[in-house]
Amino acid sequence: SYELTQTPSVSVSPGQTATITCSGDNLGNRFACWYQQKPGQSPILVIYQDNKRPSGIPERFSGSNSGNTATLTISGTQALDEGDYYCQAWDSSTVVFGGGTRLTV
């Protein structure tokens, strides 16, 4: 079965750039999206179609996807960006989530 692998944790200082990666076999040939989840809350979509931001998501969130790796980049990271981030893609007709990355600011 298809798997997406994420680094369990990333730590950055406020104002720095946070880079969260998601690896999967030929992931660049699929669409990747990213969800943010804060403690006690439901996930929210922050990036879709590899690099698009939904309405209301700050410009400091960006995404890319090439080769075997999708990347979520948060520029000028703020304390309110702290939380868990999950990548997601499709394998045929099934949904696959990465294991999640805890971002500490």
Added chain:
Amino acid sequence: EVQLVESGGGLVQPGGSLKLSCAASGFTFSGSAIHWVRQASGKGLEWVGQIRSKAKTYATTYPASLKGRFTISRDDSTSTAHLQVNGLKIEDSAIYYCTRLASEEWQKDWYFDLWGRGTLVTVSS
């Protein structure tokens, strides 16, 4: 308001059954694919399955690991989706979220743009 509201969770004994509901409002439910995703305490997101719209023949898909005990259905007349879980195991304890696929038509739009707040299922004797 555009929203999904889950209900039906609770404490269930191992081997028991539960039917969760997902009530939609504020959008055209009948044209949307609805998915269920669960999250055990302190763990990541796990996809439970989907039900597509009438236009897509109400097709359901489940991960191989969960096939057999989980059944998703929908009632477009009440804008509600359901998740039936039989033979509950302790490891089924989790928050169960329903979520909407942005669009069924094109794969580029196969992402989840709306999530409910979840309903907690605890399996314990």
